[in-house]
Amino acid sequence: MKAFELENLHKRYGKVVALRGLTVEAPTGAIGLLGPNGAGKTTMIRALLGLITFEEGQGRVLGRDIRRERLAIREIVGFAPEDECLFPGLQGVEFVCYAGELCGMPRKDALRRAHEMLDYVGLGEARYRPVEGYSTGMKQRLKIASALVHDPKLLILDEPTNGMDPEGRREILELARDLSRNKGMSLLFSSHLLPDVEAVCDHVLVMGGGRLLLSGSIAELTRRERIRYVVKVKSHVAEYRRALEALGATTETREDQGRDEFLAEPPAGRDVEIFWETARGTGIQVRRLQRERTTLEQVFLQAVADAGSPNANEAKTAEVETEFAAESVGAV
Numbered sequence: 208m209k210a211f212e213l214e215n216l217h218k219r220y221g222k223v224v225a226l227r228g229l230t231v232e233a234p235t236g237a238i239g240l241l242g243p244n245g246a247g248k249t250t251m252i253r254a255l256l257g258l259i260t261f262e263e264g265q266g267r268v269l270g271r272d273i274r275r276e277r278l279a280i281r282e283i284v285g286f287a288p289e290d291e292c293l294f295p296g297l298q299g300v301e302f303v304c305y306a307g308e309l310c311g312m313p314r315k316d317a318l319r320r321a322h323e324m325l326d327y328v329g330l331g332e333a334r335y336r337p338v339e340g341y342s343t344g345m346k347q348r349l350k351i352a353s354a355l356v357h358d359p360k361l362l363i364l365d366e367p368t369n370g371m372d373p374e375g376r377r378e379i380l381e382l383a384r385d386l387s388r389n390k391g392m393s394l395l396f397s398s399h400l401l402p403d404v405e406a407v408c409d410h411v412l413v414m415g416g417g418r419l420l421l422s423g424s425i426a427e428l429t430r431r432e433r434i435r436y437v438v439k440v441k442s443h444v445a446e447y448r449r450a451l452e453a454l455g456a457t458t459e460t461r462e463d464q465g466r467d468e469f470l471a472e473p474p475a476g477r478d479v480e481i482f483w484e485t486a487r488g489t490g491i492q493v494r495r496l497q498r499e500r501t502t503l504e505q506v507f508l509q510a511v512a513d514a515g516s517p518n519a520n521e522a523k524t525a526e527v528e529t530e531f532a533a534e535s536v537g538a539v
């Protein structure tokens with residue numbers, strides 16, 4: 208069964224077209240949702256949850272129809288929204304219990320599950336504290352506990368690590384991984400932070416301009432068909448490149464590369480030994496040789512660029528945010 212499938216969804220807010228014929232199929236498992244600002248990600252999530260009406264289209268979440276079976280969908284889907292949705296004055300345990308009751312659970316069951324889920328997300332000791340005193344990371348975990356209280360089959364996390372410090376972020380990513388890998392729950396994980404998506408998800412959907420731009424397993428999307436190497440020599444880079452090209456290799460310099468660095472693709476039938484052969488032939492020393500790896504960020508930026516210019520500026524924004532994330536996240 209698919210986690211969800213949508214066909215030709217159209218949604219407008221006044222003059223703004225938020226979804227323009229969105230068609231997407233997502234397998235069960237951990238799915239990353241990427242897209243520049245305004246791509247339509249939140250609108251798609253709202254449509255999946257039956258929170259908005261739309262002009263055209265149809266879809267199913269875990270086999271349930273998004274127009275006709277909204278309540279059934281809410282019983283099996285948990286949602287932790289991006290914005291702060293906590294009621295001041297409630298203790299953590301009261302808040303999660305209330306979320307359970309809203310899902311139709313009897314109070315006694317909701318309270319028992321609230322305690323279990325608070326322990327699970329690491330808020331056991333803070334359960335009787337008023338929620339307004341929680342830190343950003345604690346509030347995020349409280350939202351996740353509330354989304355889990357009714358034991359959903361699909362959990363939707365919208366920007367779950369936004370504004371968090373590296374330690375808090377690591378804890379949230381570990382929770383998300385545990386839910387999908389050990390608890391058998393499907394995840395839809397929306398984030399601007401590509402390293403977070405790479406750390407948690409198996410599959411990725413890239414949206415732009417209210418449509419699906421790309422969908423696939425992260426392993427497949429980042430597997431290179433062409434094998435290229437980053438080469439750095441000690442000196443005489445132009446001479447070394449000419450000698451490589453004379454053997455049939457192609458070379459190019461990427462914008463971010465230093466003076467003595469370049470990218471090289473060996474000709475068909477040749478591999479890494481061509482670099483050593485050229486070094487011997489020219490007497491030029493090779494300082495670094497590294498197989499190029501495609502990152503999810505490159506895949507994402509390429510998909511947005513291929514889709515045309517409407518989102519080009521937003522893609523740049525995402526790029527900047529990704530760079531920031533890469534600096535601040537550290538290894539997960």
Ligand SMILES: Nc1ncnc2c1ncn2[C@@H]1O[C@H](COP(=O)(O)OP(=O)(O)OP(=O)(O)O)[C@@H](O)[C@H]1O
Nearest residue numbers: 220223224225242243244245246247248249250251
């Ligand atoms: N309630 C609303 N009223 C008017 N316009 C809206 C509303 N919600 C979304 N939009 C518009 O619809 C488009 C898609 O918005 P959406 O929030 O789904 O994008 P997103 O991919 O989630 O973006 P972000 O990453 O910034 O959250 C945007 O142009 C947005 O301004």
